[in-house]
Amino acid sequence: MMKEQRITFFLDEWEKVKDELHGRFSKREQNDVPELMKKGIALFYEMIFWCNKGSVEFSREELEQLDLKPINAVERLSFITSRPSNYHSYVQLTELFIELEKIFSKEQIMKKASKP
Template sequence: MNWNLEDGEAINFQQPFMYELAYYCNISMLQPWNSIEETIPCLIEEWKLLKDKVEQLFKMRNTKEVTEPMKQGIALFIQLLHWSNGLPVCLSPIQYEQLTIKPVNVKERLEFILSRPHLYHSFIQLVELMTEMEKQWFKVVAINKAKQ
């Protein structure tokens, strides 16, 4: 299936890393890391919706159901981390040194979240990482527009 933003198709975040899977299998599909000005805002909006859902689960102390949406949030962050740098996600292992746009201590912070996705502290850390990435991405966009 081809996802094409110009044709009005919506980017799909329900299947994490499906665009990278297609890319590494040489299947013609949207490459969101090549059109970040269109895809990153969509990803950020998806995160905001998911964040509200996870926040509600923690408020209701429903820790059994929080792991899956947290994994979705982690996947969104990993996509944001790579796509903001114009790269497809590579998970084995993440090449942090190739990423110029990234939060401080991202490797250690992400490892903490990945090892304990069900904890509230992991959620708070994920929120902070997403916020930092969003700020850095908007800063890069602003600098690029100023250069033009």
């Protein structure tokens, strides 16, 4: 699977998880929220590493070294993982996905523009 296809897969999977989470938070149902958030967090980690180098390494040091990442990604992920049931964690995770998608798209456009 090519890099772009892999990123599209992660975004599609995130949309499914996000819809489930939105429904749970809208109805104030917390029963499946921690598991859904963990799935979303895992998808974000996979996506951020695939955007950068294609292999996933779940260490803070590796994450800090990545070129393509949202601003304050490490700190924001720390907040999210420490409070996965919190609505604000869901909002932050959603924003991280949006920002990373934009960063990746911009990088792909720049690569295509620099090719002769």
